[in-house]
Amino acid sequence: MSSDALSNLMHEERRFPPTEEFAADAVAKADLYDDAAKDRLGFWEEQARRLDWDTPWDEALQWDPPYAKWFVGGKLNVAVNCVDRHVDAGNGDRVAFHWQGDPADDKRTITYRDLQKLVNQTANALTELGVKAGDPVAVYMPMIPETVATLLACARIGAPHTVVFAGFSADALASRIQDADARVVVTADGQFRRGEPASLKPNVDEAVDKCPDVRNVLVVRRTGGDVTWNDDRDLWWHDVVDRQSDEHEAQAFDSEHPLFILYTSGTTAKPKGILHTTGGYLTQAAYTHRNVFDLKPDTDVYWCAADIGWVTGHSYIVYGPLANGATSVMYEGVPHPGDKDRWWKLIEEHKVSILYTAPTTIRTYMKWGPEPLQQHDLSSLRVLGSVGEPINPEAWMWYREHVGGGKAPIVDTWWQTETGAIMISPLPGVTATKPGSAMRPLPGIGADVVDDQGKPVPNGGGGYLVLTEPWPAMLRGIWGDDERYKETYWSKFPDMYFAGDGAKKDDDGDLWLLGRVDDVMNVSGHRISTTEVESALVSHLKVAEAAVVGATDPTTGQGIVAFVILRGSAADEGDSTVQELRQHVAKEIGPIARPRQILVVAELPKTRSGKIMRRLLRDVAEHREVGDVTTLADSTVMNLISEGLDKGSAKDED
Numbered sequence: 001m002s003s004d005a006l007s008n009l010m011h012e013e014r015r016f017p018p019t020e021e022f023a024a025d026a027v028a029k030a031d032l033y034d035d036a037a038k039d040r041l042g043f044w045e046e047q048a049r050r051l052d053w054d055t056p057w058d059e060a061l062q063w064d065p066p067y068a069k070w071f072v073g074g075k076l077n078v079a080v081n082c083v084d085r086h087v088d089a090g091n092g093d094r095v096a097f098h099w100q101g102d103p104a105d106d107k108r109t110i111t112y113r114d115l116q117k118l119v120n121q122t123a124n125a126l127t128e129l130g131v132k133a134g135d136p137v138a139v140y141m142p143m144i145p146e147t148v149a150t151l152l153a154c155a156r157i158g159a160p161h162t163v164v165f166a167g168f169s170a171d172a173l174a175s176r177i178q179d180a181d182a183r184v185v186v187t188a189d190g191q192f193r194r195g196e197p198a199s200l201k202p203n204v205d206e207a208v209d210k211c212p213d214v215r216n217v218l219v220v221r222r223t224g225g226d227v228t229w230n231d232d233r234d235l236w237w238h239d240v241v242d243r244q245s246d247e248h249e250a251q252a253f254d255s256e257h258p259l260f261i262l263y264t265s266g267t268t269a270k271p272k273g274i275l276h277t278t279g280g281y282l283t284q285a286a287y288t289h290r291n292v293f294d295l296k297p298d299t300d301v302y303w304c305a306a307d308i309g310w311v312t313g314h315s316y317i318v319y320g321p322l323a324n325g326a327t328s329v330m331y332e333g334v335p336h337p338g339d340k341d342r343w344w345k346l347i348e349e350h351k352v353s354i355l356y357t358a359p360t361t362i363r364t365y366m367k368w369g370p371e372p373l374q375q376h377d378l379s380s381l382r383v384l385g386s387v388g389e390p391i392n393p394e395a396w397m398w399y400r401e402h403v404g405g406g407k408a409p410i411v412d413t414w415w416q417t418e419t420g421a422i423m424i425s426p427l428p429g430v431t432a433t434k435p436g437s438a439m440r441p442l443p444g445i446g447a448d449v450v451d452d453q454g455k456p457v458p459n460g461g462g463g464y465l466v467l468t469e470p471w472p473a474m475l476r477g478i479w480g481d482d483e484r485y486k487e488t489y490w491s492k493f494p495d496m497y498f499a500g501d502g503a504k505k506d507d508d509g510d511l512w513l514l515g516r517v518d519d520v521m522n523v524s525g526h527r528i529s530t531t532e533v534e535s536a537l538v539s540h541l542k543v544a545e546a547a548v549v550g551a552t553d554p555t556t557g558q559g560i561v562a563f564v565i566l567r568g569s570a571a572d573e574g575d576s577t578v579q580e581l582r583q584h585v586a587k588e589i590g591p592i593a594r595p596r597q598i599l600v601v602a603e604l605p606k607t608r609s610g611k612i613m614r615r616l617l618r619d620v621a622e623h624r625e626v627g628d629v630t631t632l633a634d635s636t637v638m639n640l641i642s643e644g645l646d647k648g649s650a651k652d653e654d
């Protein structure tokens with residue numbers, strides 16, 4: 001973020017307190033902060049008591065930095081908490097999901113009772129396939145109800161799931177299956193995207209060829225059509241799941257039993273398997289979902305428009321809402337210009353009252369103009385959430401005016417795959433919000449902004465965001481890599497969790513998130529590491545060297561810009577090579593990592609110790625005057641790059 005933008009933010013004078021009516025009826029009142037401040041652990045225990053435990057815990061927290069155990073000795077079953085207990089309470093007919101496929105006439109209504117049957121059948125099927133408690137299961141699936149059932153079935157039998165976003169490549173899937181050591185993969189033949197079927201099974205076939213330990217691939221028929229089949233390994237969902245009993249006796253698991261592993265990009269090419277466990281995670285997912293979104297499960301219709309492949313989908317499509325007995329909309333598709341009013345139609349049709357989405361989507365709709373919204377009655381919306389990246393004040397105001405009818409409170413929620421659940425956010429019935437600020441740590445959460453020495457900055461100051469107290473949904477480590485866990489999060493400041501984000505405290509002490517301070521990019525709310533894209537580029541025969549930066553992008557937050565040095569004659573092939581390289585990255589990692597722009601250069605700017613100076617490349621990518629070059633080993637390099645660009649060796653892409 002430029003320093004201009006930053007100082008504008010710091011002078012943001014607009015305040016949006018909740019209406020009296022909203023505040024009076026809010027789930028979370030101001031005393032929540034007082035309760036948590038008085039007795040933090042007692043407060044979390046009170047939240048945990050909202051779940052059904054088979055065995056109560058002996059101790060709220062064991063903290064042996066950087067390792068936490070929450071609700072020690074307690075036992076519970078996550079699926080029972082998310083499904084069965086609502087049926088048992090007489091809410092079996094309540095809708096869990098209004099599911100809408102990408103094709104307009106593809107709809108399903110899944111009640112809690114339906115979900116219970118589907119989860120039980122899936123749990124029985126996984127058991128039949130030999131999956132036992134503790135065995136990781138890989139999930140590579142579209143946004144369909146079977147995906148939710150698969151996650152809950154895994155939770156029910158204590159098998160940690162590892163969901164791989166269905167937009168990731170075969171290679172990305174293979175490396176995650178191997179790292180997690182999953183022996184069973186659940187997938188679909190394909191999914192619908194922008195009205196067209198897109199296959200998934202070929203990616204799984206390619207991935208599983210590299211994973212000899214995978215015994216079975218369970219395949220939902222979603223799109224129909226031909227699929228390549230391996231009789232020894234592949235099983236249709238309808239052959240295996242449909243014939244199972246819809247009863248299943250659930251066993252309770254230890255509060256610290258692994259619930260899932262979710263891979264996320266770090267600063268190296270190898271993604272990190274973030275491990276989450278059972279009791280603390282579910283407690284905080286449910287607590288935040290209820291209080292941040294002001295959930296009234298009897299009357300609200302909630303829609304989180306994320307994909308289950310990301311942590312937002314895990315915590316706020318599956319675990320949080322279901323633990324709270326919410327009614328949700330689930331949508332297979334993505335916003336696209338050919339169908340600009342689809343979202344708004346869905347909101348009108350289901351009278352969605354709570355919407356949770358990413359700033360990049362809001363900016364996309366801003367670009368398309370408010371007309372598609374104006375054709376629909378959006379008056380049911382009463383709370384709007386934002387997640388994944390800093391929301392700029394213009395997008396915030398547009399969200400408020402055009403989506404929220406100028407009255408629905410906006411909750412800008414900061415959190416990460418590692419935190420498992422929301423950490424910093426307004427409470428919609430309490431906080432007078434400021435456009436662009438995530439405001440304060442939630443009750444029960446400790447966060448601060450510190451300087452290089454780890455000292456809290458005064459109001460008005462900026463620095464690194466840290467979390468100062470262990471929290472129930474915190475990651476329990478990086479799967480199979482303890483050293484990396486300590487090094488990444490706990491070595492910069494002793495006993496404080498380093499989030500990797502820059503932040504400012506304004507004069508009132510409210511927090512403004514400023515994006516990553518490490519080599520991680522944020523493209524449309526998705527984390528992608530610069531090193532991961534660089535290593536994909538250099539794996540191409542024509543590339544000698546590559547450097548990647550995230551450049552500010554008006555829609556996606558950041559766009560991926562790559563600088564490459566080509567080998568020998570490839571340098572003369574120009575445009576076609578650039579296209580080939582963009583495709584290559586999409587194939588290696590997935591389309592989300594395809595560089596927006598690739599610039600062919602003769603040299604890269606490096607320090608004397610050989611470190612690439614990304615700061616200077618970012619200046620070029622963002623069309624700024626290049627900053628201080630005195631630490632470069634060869635100070636003429638930047639001239640060479642600029643000259644090369646002027647000669648047109650650069651290729652701008654959409």
Ligand code: PRX
Nearest residue numbers: 387388389390412413414415416417513527
């Ligand atoms: O940089 C922050 C940004 O997204 C990162 C976490 O990415 P991921 O683990 O993929 O999880 C995304 C969904 C929770 C953070 O380190 N981020 C997330 N939410 C916000 C945000 N930045 C600013 N404001 C937010 N509300």
